[in-house]
């Protein structure tokens with residue numbers, strides 16, 4: 001039987017052809033490669049025993065256990081939000097336990113990705129503008145594309161998004177009569193995916209001030225995505241951008257327990273301005289009523305028992321070794337190669353490598369084919385991490401993840417990758 005024509009929504013159509021889709025397909029097609037592409041967390045660090053014990057504890061303690069298998073509330077039960085607020089206070093080094101932060105401004109979400117997606121739905125009509133660091137987290141670029149946002153890149157360097165460039169971009173948009181369309185500035189504050197860069201302490205309040213200063217015709221929010229905040233291997237953590245937002249009406253803080261604990265458990269923590277509580281809660285209610293109730297209890301209990309804290313320390317120790325293995329391999333294998341440079345991250349899961357402009361790294365490039373088909377190693381092409389319709393986007397970068405491979409796997413992957421890069425430099429890519 002012939003079916004009548006399928007008519008999809010504009011949002012569904014705009015969601016097609018996204019970078020994450022290409023990447024997953026490449027991962028499947030190149031399953032025999034050493035993957036320095038996958039952004040998954042290290043399986044060895046996943047807290048299987050701890051979760052088993054904690055599930056047992058929380059089910060036993062809540063009486064029959066049935067309460068935790070029942071529906072909860074859209075933003076997460078208040079007693080749990082209190083536990084998460086205390087944890088945030090620890091990260092923020094606030095001795096007052098952040099007790100002045102109303103629990104109504106806290107959201108327990110399905111990973112932090114859900115908050116990112118809800119926020120995009122709450123703020124953007126097609127043609128509204130989001131300013132993003134260049135490069136940035138490519139999955140959020142897909143979310144913005146799906147809601148029809150106009151994505152405007154802002155220059156970033158080794159200290160994060162440049163305040164001078166943000167000012168220049170906002171001023172230009174004002175001159176063009178488009179300032180009223182700007183809704184959001186998106187910043188991954190710690191060990192950015194993909195660049196590994198953190199926004200410097202000095203720049204944090206400056207970015208916030210600019211969002212405020214240019215909120216002339218309509219409100220410009222700043223989304224601080226702190227997904228990798230707890231994965232610091234050396235140095236000291238600067239205060240969050242959120243901590244400078246005295247009236248808490250500009251910054252939305254998105255955190256997650258995916259990287260530090262378990263992505264499968266899907267628990268994220270959002271802190272949002274009071275004015276966004278209702279719109280986000282309405283949208284979340286439509287989407288899922290609430291995030292997985294039992295999982296929130298498990299993470300809250302691990303936080304209360306401080307078994308979470310011990311776990312994160314082990315996770316950090318594990319990733320520090322792997323980060324060092326990748327940087328040592330980079331020095332050894334790529335050290336003498338002309339025009340090749342990389343950033344040394346203090347945390348997170350990625351090393352960002354730049355090749356000469358003459359060597360494109362995209363899926364269609366000779367370099368990508370050589371790496372995946374001859375040397376059997378895979379990376380994420382850097383161009384995915386810029387707005388797709390930006391003509392000036394750099395095309396010769398690579399995101400290398402030290403998340404999933406063992407130190408030996410990382411060393412071998414880097415040896416193979418260097419062989420492809422040497423080939424590309426010799427043959428002109």
Ligand SMILES: Cc1ncc(COP(=O)(O)O)c(C=O)c1O
Nearest residue numbers: 111112113137193225227256258
């Ligand atoms: C920068 C950044 N933000 C948000 C997320 C979303 O992760 P989750 O939904 O598991 O919290 C990720 C995942 O890789 C990420 O890299």
